Amino acid sequence: MAMDVVDYEIFGSEMQYVEVELDPGEAAVGEAGVMMYMQDGIQMDTVFGDGSQQQGGFMGKLMGAGKRLLTGESLFTTVFHNEGSGKRRVAFAAPYPGKIIPVHLTDIGGTLICQKDSFLCAAKGVSLGIAFQKKLGVGLFGGEGFIMQKLEGDGMAFVHAGGTLKEMVLAPGESLRVDTGCVVAIQPSVDFDIQFVGKIKSAVFGGEGFFFSTLTGPGKVWLQSLPLSRLANRIILSAPAAGGRSADQGSLLGAGVLGGLLGSDD
Amino acid sequence: MIDRPFCGRLFGPGLPGTGIPATGSWGEDGCLRVSPEGAEQEELLAENPVIAAAGFNVESLRINWQAAGGVYAFIVESEADRNACRASATPETVRHFTSAVGARIKLDRRFRLGGAFLTLILLLPLIGIGLFLLNSDKVADWAVKRISSEQEAQLGELVLAQTKLRMKILDRGPAVDAVNAIGSRLTTGSVHRYRWFVADRPDINAFAAPGGVVVVFSGLIRSAGSAEEIAGVLAHEVAHAELRHSLRGMIKILGLRALVSLLVGDASGSVFADAATRLTELRFSREAELEADDEGLRRLIAARINPNGMLRFYGKLASEQRLSPPAILSTHPATGERLERLRRAVAQRSESWVPLPVDLGPSRMILP
Numbered sequence: 001m002a003m004d005v006v007d008y009e010i011f012g013s014e015m016q017y018v019e020v021e022l023d024p025g026e027a028a029v030g031e032a033g034v035m036m037y038m039q040d041g042i043q044m045d046t047v048f049g050d051g052s053q054q055q056g057g058f059m060g061k062l063m064g065a066g067k068r069l070l071t072g073e074s075l076f077t078t079v080f081h082n083e084g085s086g087k088r089r090v091a092f093a094a095p096y097p098g099k100i101i102p103v104h105l106t107d108i109g110g111t112l113i114c115q116k117d118s119f120l121c122a123a124k125g126v127s128l129g130i131a132f133q134k135k136l137g138v139g140l141f142g143g144e145g146f147i148m149q150k151l152e153g154d155g156m157a158f159v160h161a162g163g164t165l166k167e168m169v170l171a172p173g174e175s176l177r178v179d180t181g182c183v184v185a186i187q188p189s190v191d192f193d194i195q196f197v198g199k200i201k202s203a204v205f206g207g208e209g210f211f212f213s214t215l216t217g218p219g220k221v222w223l224q225s226l227p228l229s230r231l232a233n234r235i236i237l238s239a240p241a242a243g244g245r246s247a248d249q250g251s252l253l254g255a256g257v258l259g260g261l262l263g264s265d266d
Numbered sequence: 267m268i269d270r271p272f273c274g275r276l277f278g279p280g281l282p283g284t285g286i287p288a289t290g291s292w293g294e295d296g297c298l299r300v301s302p303e304g305a306e307q308e309e310l311l312a313e314n315p316v317i318a319a320a321g322f323n324v325e326s327l328r329i330n331w332q333a334a335g336g337v338y339a340f341i342v343e344s345e346a347d348r349n350a351c352r353a354s355a356t357p358e359t360v361r362h363f364t365s366a367v368g369a370r371i372k373l374d375r376r377f378r379l380g381g382a383f384l385t386l387i388l389l390l391p392l393i394g395i396g397l398f399l400l401n402s403d404k405v406a407d408w409a410v411k412r413i414s415s416e417q418e419a420q421l422g423e424l425v426l427a428q429t430k431l432r433m434k435i436l437d438r439g440p441a442v443d444a445v446n447a448i449g450s451r452l453t454t455g456s457v458h459r460y461r462w463f464v465a466d467r468p469d470i471n472a473f474a475a476p477g478g479v480v481v482v483f484s485g486l487i488r489s490a491g492s493a494e495e496i497a498g499v500l501a502h503e504v505a506h507a508e509l510r511h512s513l514r515g516m517i518k519i520l521g522l523r524a525l526v527s528l529l530v531g532d533a534s535g536s537v538f539a540d541a542a543t544r545l546t547e548l549r550f551s552r553e554a555e556l557e558a559d560d561e562g563l564r565r566l567i568a569a570r571i572n573p574n575g576m577l578r579f580y581g582k583l584a585s586e587q588r589l590s591p592p593a594i595l596s597t598h599p600a601t602g603e604r605l606e607r608l609r610r611a612v613a614q615r616s617e618s619w620v621p622l623p624v625d626l627g628p629s630r631m632i633l634p
Binding site for chain 1: 275277278279282283284285287320321322323324325326328330336337338339341343373374376377380
């Protein structure tokens with residue numbers, strides 16, 4: 001099986017980018033705005049929709065674009081063709097601290113369900129669809145919302161997770177309780193449900209919210225340690241410009257007086 | 267019935283965590299035979315398989331069984347394969363499918379119900395706007411009846427204050443005196459205390475705010491040939507105020523804006539102030555204009571003012587419309603048609619008219 005030449009490389013540790021090598025005639029699709037650099041010979045072409053079905057009519061394109069709007073992606077994707085004669089490289093950078101997950105879609109059966117907004121780039125031909133979360137409880141309290149993204153195809157896809165990544169394989173029947181919002185991607189064979197934390201006391205004072213997400217195998221799941229919304233929340237909380245408090249460490253003088261003096265030039 | 271294979275993905279002990287593609291087929295004994303793709307894997311025999319709906323959105327079929335090494339799971343994902351799996355199963359096994367399919371149908375139904383409910387909530391303001399637009403006249407009638415003339419006067423004050431911010435308003439001087447002299451003849455017996463103002467603007471325009479505030483633009487006084495012509499315009503504006511047209515228009519705008527802000531969320535909270543500023547450039551409906559024309563003419567005649575002045579001024583506007591439309595036409599549309607109507611009404615009168623004892627000379631002189 002492992003005869004595919006590895007034609008990508010991930011650089012960086014906490015703020016990563018992925019460099020994809022394109023053979024002549026090959027192409028990759030990237031989320032608009034994530035391209036970091038590209039070598040000579042790579043042609044950039046912005047297409048309406050997800051670029052997977054170029055022959056589709058206008059309505060088809062419109063539908064594709066509408067779906068992308070729903071999943072929180074931009075209306076356009078960018079296709080990077082290698083028009084040169086040799087191998088060329090193009091790099092895509094992750095938009096916030098975290099890890100890039102390379103997924104070979106054939107290895108997992110051709111479909112990956114992932115958090116909306118987490119798509120980074122993929123081989124051309126991978127279609128970006130939406131997967132409605134039909135379980136109302138999961139949609140409301142599961143932390144991922146009602147709209148998830150479905151990547152289908154047989155090539156490589158790169159998805160981005162916040163913080164540190166945990167890949168886990170669940171055996172048939174094995175289940176895992178996860179904090180809401182931490183699920184980045186799942187194989188479609190995995191059951192995704194929610195579960196009440198159990199006790200009112202822990203629900204109110206435990207700080208984990210009222211529900212856990214539960215994932216039941218078989219299949220592979222990808223978890224993120226730090227959802228972007230949580231990071232953003234913490235930053236806002238401690239940002240003086242947004243009404244937060246800046247004093248989290250240091251002496252009274254350092255934080256209160258000097259900190260105020262030094263930090264006032266924004 | 268036997269050996270109609272269906273594709274799926276096999277998970278189990280010793281297999282890759284992400285599963286491997288495999289094909290399954292039911293045996294006559296109710297056992298499932300699963301043969302993994304690839305030569306190195308041997309066929310598995312599943313005894314006492316348990317069938318359930320599983321996976322994301324319970325869209326796939328999961329067949330679990332216990333073997334020596336542990337629990338195996340065979341996931342049938344695509345619809346065609348699920349159907350093949352069901353069709354070829356033995357009667358005893360088919361029973362298990364019913365609950366699996368039931369779970370999926372139940373989920374679908376609840377999702378649709380929830381979706382419909384959510385859509386309804388989102389659409390409610392839209393429906394409200396539609397109903398309001400259809401019944402805005404009735405709503406305005408109902409609301410106008412509940413507004414006292416004191417409240418109307420307060421509203422007029424607000425409009426005046428807003429107008430003062432945007433243009434220079436004169437409240438004394440020969441121009442105001444002239445307008446006052448003409449206007450007070452038209453407003454005898456009104457519940458409102460009328461106040462007359464002249465705005466220093468070159469446009470040919472005038473407007474009446476609720477509660478008896480009438481503002482005449484200096485451009486109108488300058489272009490008017492006689493006091494009767496001004497009287498004609500004033501009569502029309504007074505009619506608007508007396509018939510509470512601007513109040514009705516304002517209620518319509520306010521209602522609509524309130525509904526719209528319900529729909530999109532209003533962050534500014536300045537709905538009322540904004541509506542007050544819009545009032546001066548309010549467009550009345552064609553019916554309201556015709557109504558105001560009739561009422562204005564009635565008032566002119568009651569005040570014994572020659573209505574031919576009104577005709578002359580409308581005629582002037584209609585001819586100017588072709589060259590460059592005066593400002594008054596943007597708020598008072600279709601002058602030609604209204605002119606004809608007024609002409610017919612005036613032709614029926616045969617009184618002799620006394621000229622208005624108002625000299626426009628000094629006001630024209632002094633106007634900026």
